[in-house]
Amino acid sequence: MASGDPPLTPEEQCPQLSTTVSSPVMDEEIPGLSETRVEASPQPPSASPKRKRDLSSDSEDDLAELWDPEPEPVWSVETLCGLRMKLKRQRVSTVRPEHHKVFSRLLEDPVVRKFLAWDKMLRVSDKYLLSMVIAYFSRAGLFSWQFRPIHFFLALYLANDMEEDNQAPKQDIFYFLYGKSYAQRPMFHKLRFQLIRSMGWRIWVSREECEEIQAYNPELWVWARDRTNLNLEP
Helix, strand or coil, rough: CCCCCCCCCCHHHCCHHHCCCCCCCHHHCCCCCCCCCCCCCCCCCCCCCCCCCCCHHHHHHHHHHHHCCCCCCCEEEEEEEEEEEEEEEEEECCCHHHHHHHHHHHHHCHHHHHHHHHHHCCCCHHHHHHHHHHHHHHHHHCCHHHHHHHHHHHHHHHHHHHHCCCCCCCHHHHHHCCCCCCCCHHHHHHHHHHHHHHHCCCCCCCCHHHHHHHHHHHCCCHCCCCHCCCCCCC
């Protein structure tokens, strides 16, 4: 977003949020994403996790300062035979407790809860896609208080874009938020691109990381959203 443009209100970003949520917090400007500059006709690079982040933007430099340093590697003994020992490097999760709290807080939002209840067949919100939402929150470089319900839908759309071969179901997110109107979809995609840039293009999430996220609070009700438990007709 150019610095001369007026800030975008949550009503412009997502009419469903403005009509459903009466909290005064939703009347504020969405922080974080609105501060990131977007060039005209952006051409996002490949979604490969090896893609290096372009740090030419001042706003991206500000987001980079919010990132946590890479955690120190942890090693554990895998096998021990006589004097010979084999070490296995353990992956250290970058998802902190505050990211889980943000996700749990957004689950209590009436719009988010209505959407999850609406997606009865788990077409776009099974437990692995929801785990990716938490992973994206941990990479976005925002403070916990900056997250709004729109961030939940942006991250969930991106998770579906990455993981689902059938791209049609993610249109359900648009249908739920905007109905049959196409007017707000360009703005949604613009904010999605800003979210990707704030994560430094790191949008691939492994199954192992998703399961670690779920294991942090295994009693959370959304982890029961397992497609394999549904009796789907062929």
